[in-house]
Amino acid sequence: QNQFYGKSILKETDLSVNELNYLVDYGLHLKRLAKQNIHTKLLADKNIALIFEKNSTRTMSAFTTAANELGAHPVFLGKDEIHLFHKESIEDTAKVLGSMYDAIEFRGFRQSSVEALAKYSGVPVWNGLTDDWHPTQTIPDLMTIKENFGHLSGLKVAYLGDGRNNVAHSLLVGCAMAGVNVAIVSPESLQPAAEVLEIAQGYAKETGAEITITSDLATGLKDANVVTTDVWVSMGEDNWKERIDLLLPYQVNMNALAMTGHLDDGQLIVLHCLPAFHDLRTEVGKEVYVKYGLKEMEITDEVFQSQYGRQFDEAENRKHGIKAMMAATLGTQFIPKI
Numbered sequence: 001q002n003q004f005y006g007k008s009i010l011k012e013t014d015l016s017v018n019e020l021n022y023l024v025d026y027g028l029h030l031k032r033l034a035k036q037n038i039h040t041k042l043l044a045d046k047n048i049a050l051i052f053e054k055n056s057t058r059t060m061s062a063f064t065t066a067a068n069e070l071g072a073h074p075v076f077l078g079k080d081e082i083h084l085f086h087k088e089s090i091e092d093t094a095k096v097l098g099s100m101y102d103a104i105e106f107r108g109f110r111q112s113s114v115e116a117l118a119k120y121s122g123v124p125v126w127n128g129l130t131d132d133w134h135p136t137q138t139i140p141d142l143m144t145i146k147e148n149f150g151h152l153s154g155l156k157v158a159y160l161g162d163g164r165n166n167v168a169h170s171l172l173v174g175c176a177m178a179g180v181n182v183a184i185v186s187p188e189s190l191q192p193a194a195e196v197l198e199i200a201q202g203y204a205k206e207t208g209a210e211i212t213i214t215s216d217l218a219t220g221l222k223d224a225n226v227v228t229t230d231v232w233v234s235m236g237e238d239n240w241k242e243r244i245d246l247l248l249p250y251q252v253n254m255n256a257l258a259m260t261g262h263l264d265d266g267q268l269i270v271l272h273c274l275p276a277f278h279d280l281r282t283e284v285g286k287e288v289y290v291k292y293g294l295k296e297m298e299i300t301d302e303v304f305q306s307q308y309g310r311q312f313d314e315a316e317n318r319k320h321g322i323k324a325m326m327a328a329t330l331g332t333q334f335i336p337k338i
């Protein structure tokens with residue numbers, strides 16, 4: 001039986017360094033097969049519950065389509081469809097769902113919710129984003145970097161913006177585990193939590209990754225091969241004014257890209273987990289932009305549309321990375337050596 005079997009993935013540290021790297025390669029392998037229309041039914045007849053307390057486009061679609069292609073049956077359980085969050089506890093919900101489904105995906109606010117689901121359901125649980133972590137973003141992000149550069153170790157990722165959110169914390173730890181040099185470039189009040197940095201530093205000792213936490217753009221961006229960011233105000237927050245004041249200098253724009261020194265040598269890509277505020281085409285965007293006199297926020301439209309942008313490959317890779325994670329933890333057969 002494979003070593004992943006029955007595992008819950010609630011944060012990056014639930015995987016060993018080897019396991020994380022394996023899932024990156026397995027995701028790319030399954031992507032290559034999918035491109036040839038080869039979909040092995042590794043999860044035939046498995047029932048998978050998809051709980052969404054927060055909104056989602058990519059994660060919901062990636063879990064659903066990946067499950068379908070693996071032969072499983074995904075069932076969407078949004079916060080308006082089920083009793084959880086209104087009149088039933090996580091513990092009771094977990095016991096019921098665990099008796100009917102073979103695995104559960106959870107996206108929501110508290111990390112303690114996804115942990116309680118894993119504790120009481122008795123089936124593998126996958127974290128599709130909480131306030132604290134976003135592990136099903138990290139695996140596809142590393143896949144996207146690897147498919148562009150052919151390798152991971154020795155590359156440098158620079159993340160600009162809110163360095164304390166779920167995506168930043170997951171990326172920091174994930175890069176450290178994969179041996180990727182990583183800089184979190186944020187104002188001091190939004191730099192990674194001390195306990196997360198400590199976890200990342202522990203892995204970095206093992207893998208040789210260099211970690212830089214800085215408020216200085218030039219230091220953070222120097223030699224970066226990947227520049228990435230995330231929204232300044234995450235789901236559940238509403239502090240636009242404070243964040244805009246703090247984070248405007250950390251916008252991913254052409255000046256920031258130029259600081260990498262890689263504008264002209266083919267050694268630079270830009271990622272964004274999406275959704276992104278890069279133009280005026282969203283309702284929230286319009287309201288906030290007008291109020292604060294902006295036309296774009298964490299990433300300029302010029303960068304978003306540029307030759308460096310790989311954010312839509314990154315989004316597509318969510319599906320294949322999630323497929324790898326589901327197949328590995330719920331499939332009964334040996335997983336292939338890649």
Ligand code: CP
Nearest residue numbers: 056057058059273274
């Ligand atoms: N990147 C990401 O998790 O996107 P969704 O919020 O659309 O799922």
Ligand code: NVA
Nearest residue numbers: 165167230234235274
């Ligand atoms: N930090 C963002 C990520 C969205 C995918 C949020 O939590 O809203």
